[in-house]
Amino acid sequence: MATTSETPARNIDAEITKYKVAAEIVHSVMQKLVAGAVEGKKVLDLVIEGDEALEAGAAGVYNKKAKGAAIQKGIAFPTCISVNNAVAHFSPLKSDPQSDTVLAKGDVVKIQLGAHIDGYAATSAETLIVGATEDEPATGRAADVVKAAWTAAEAAMRHLKVGEKNYGVTEIVDKVTAIWDCKPVENMLSCQYERNVIDGKKKIILNPGEQQRRDVPNETFGENEVYGIDILVVSAADGKASYTQALMQHANRLQSRSEDSRCTIYQRVSDVNYQLKMKTSRAVFSEAQKKSGAFPFNIRCLEDEKKARMGLQEAVQHGLVREYPIAYTAQGTYVAGFHFTIALLPGGPSLITQPPIWYKPEKVKTEKEVQDEQLKELLVRPLRESKKDKKAKKKAEKEDEE
Template sequence: MATPTTSTPPVRNMDVELTKYKSAAEIVHNVMQTLVAGAVEGKKVYDLVVEGDQAIEAAAATVYNKKTKTGAVPKGIAFPTCISVNNAVAHFAPLQSDPASSLVLAKGDVVKIHLGAHIDGFAATSAETLIVGATEDDPATGRAADAVKAAWTAAEAAMRYLKVGEKNYSVTDVVDKVTSIWECKPVENMLSCQYSQNVIDGKKKIILNPAEQQRRDVATVTFAENEIYGIDILVVSAADGKSRSEDSRCTVYQRSSEVNYQLKMKTSRAVFSEAQKKSGAFPFNIRVLEDEKKARMGLQEAVQHGLVREYPILYTGTGTYVAAFHFTIALLAGGPSLITHPPVWYKPEKVKTEKEVEDEEIKTLLTKPLRESKKAKKAKKKAEEEEEEE
């Protein structure tokens, strides 16, 4: 009788992984700078979305071109460019054939730009929010400003809770506490996930503003050393944080890694195969597929059986504003370390709000550096040693 064998997972080289994550993050940052500069009054959202995806692919083509033993290094889009405006929560990336492709930015619009790149399956994803026309000399005010200020302050607080040994629901709670300062609310049931090679929807999750059932579904987990997370902070200028789907057609899809199903239709198999070749494990915009009509038909069967999942376009109530900041972060021994860059557009002076942080605990939290300096660590250790001697 043969002895069963067990496969040993490959040993991780964190230095190599982090280099690839940061290379992807550099691409994301450069593309984000271009898109932020282009998000002006009169600009079509469709044009920005296409420009973003093309820029990611072009930048990725210039790096990691040396072939390895296993062939060319895969690289490219880890999350297709999405630009969601005002009360659209996320995942708005229209096709040219969609009526929504005519959407044009207007002064005062709250614009969320979300995109991602990967090198060898190590993905850096980022999102930020800007308000069209707002400047330091002419800042945004009102509920739009409240939502943006609440979202970024909550993101900064969340970063400081993302450390080894902390629990995921600590992040949930602090985001809720911070956003309430501006009478805003995290968008209900939005998930942030652990990242690994070719995975941006890992098992460990953080949920914002969970409904009762979702709180039961998302287990309490403890953060561990060398874990990577993509953190989505989505905040609405409303009291309940609820969202709903409308008539906008979904354009972003992703292969569900945990589902296996033999597609019956020839068209479905062809479309699924094309999507796999072009995007692998990562989300893709249907625009990248050769025939849009055929693609929609083929994806229908794949979605129906859970082989592919949709990224639906959700909306909060009419007249509300959603702000979002997404960052990719590594949980290292010395503390959390941002992989992606700080926001391009956001400065406190660009959003004028009547309320500010007064809670001393949150104030103290926000002044803490993400990582303690070596000097601070030595001082802390010395103080502890002196305390023990006494």
């Protein structure tokens, strides 16, 4: 089909370059945060440091104008550091009651962040256990859940190939995490990425309920698609920590005027239009749009926190802005997460973001290991077949046909 001015031809190479530049920024910031996530460190200091480093990294690249306009770049997902049974999106403000949260030895710490160049976003997350080393590895359920999460992530990225199905990822993550008596966090979504979009049409769901399985259709992965894959695993048999439940908990906290674990991250909903009535709401919405565009933002980036909370309330009520609530699993459980950005290119899958910095098998001592031969074979398979392997495979197929 011929392209038009409304549907310009994609320059895949240029897109992938921008994704990878964003990923380099993310990796550099992640290195600093992993090194800084030590016993006694305040989470607040880390998330502020992360956001400042993301902004600085983006400011240093792509500074030539394109067709007379500056290239938009910056944070694609604010820095979040969620500890132990907090699932995701913990990024406190100085005024929050939990702003004094300090890391302790043995904490299971999930670090999540993202950057974008010209709307092409690379997002990443990894998990570490404070104080665990190769000489003194973590043990018990903390070790189990981290091992389960990273092994599931490795299996998932190898299943992400053109022609495969999204529910294949769902099933394989279930199968892997069960080895360590863990479960994927209920109803966790991973989405297709496009320019200025990190919640695209095609989705992958983990541990879905009946209604959620109906809501997420069976999809086939296509060539030149990019995905942000979120593997979140809980050290519990049922995986209960759905975002439906989290939203209900958040609403209950608002009704009871509780200030604990207040939501700090929001995002413009692209397909909703509404004329805000309050002057404050319009001003806050306009400021957020200028600073973050289509991507999630932390209230911290806005000029006046109190005014921002007031203005965002109306925008949320009318669906113009969505919240990223903080969800928790049961007390005494741990959640581990790994997030990667991957492109399904003609030559095979290409990992945009880097492998985890902290994780090494020697740092997590577990009693159980993968025994299933098919899983073992999958986990040692390279993401992309070499030209030599492809030729050998084609030759074998041709010989079989003869």
